[in-house]
Amino acid sequence: MKFIKLSLAAVAAFSLFSFTTACDENTMNQMENNRMNNMMNENNMENQSQQKDVPARIGYYMKIKNALVADDFQATRDAAKIMVKNDKEFATMANAIASSSDLVEQRKNFKKLSAAIYKDVNDNEINTTLYWNWCPMAMGGEGANWLSMQEKIQNPYMGQKMPGCGSVKETLKK
Template sequence: MKKIFLIVALIATAFVQTGFAQHDHAATQAQTPALLPLYYGVKDALVSGNVNLAASKAGELVKTLNGADAKTITNRDGLLEDAGKIAASKDLKSQREYFAGLSTDMIALAKASKLSAEPVYQMYCPMKKSNWLSSEKTVKNPYYGSAMLTCGKVVETIK
């Protein structure tokens, strides 16, 4: 009788742990996909040199990150810090500097989690010596905007 009880307890424990593991995975996938379009919004605003739009889009990213579970996004604090600096800044050059840090953290997140069903392109600017993410292969440089719009290249495709 004790053996049967022990076996039932072990089986129940296995099912409960599996259920929790699936829940955590589902929560991570539900929170992270929203981040990439917000990041792209910041990038696109910097490409066009629109300081106010970059600050606004970064503010939306901060809001989404604040609503996300810190356990599901491992580098959430770094993302929050750089997005917050972009949101608070009214200087395009400073925003572009902070974007380099934001991009480093987003690249790490994109490689650790599936952020999109579509390919994500990691770009590199040799002048800035910094990377960024894009949804398209065409280079549109957020670090120099119209001054050097096509400076850069695709270095990796993250699927």
């Protein structure tokens, strides 16, 4: 009887650990999505007349990044189309992603967008912490950078094949 109780306790503990570990990744993604949506909503209400809408731009960018992390071609295309519609300054680069024929091409165009957004963030004030990440294996070993709202690496260039590949190179906070 003791063995059965001990076995049941071990199974329950393992199940709880597995559940919390699986939920942790979803919780982190949900928290990042909530931060992006809050940034876009707050800034749209406060600064509708401003031409440069950096927080909204970061939100559009993060939706593209997250879709690439998930290896989701259609979600990447859809997120880029939203950026095309709402961000005239970066519409050309976002359109290159939206009109790409596959994930490889989307990622090549995302590299260009990442460099431009990084420069824009450094030239303007932001009210959040961003991480400038680097993956040496991206682009066939050429390497590539991207921005993230969380310190944990979620690589948009390697996708689900190697989501944790890379490292934080710079923490941006203005």
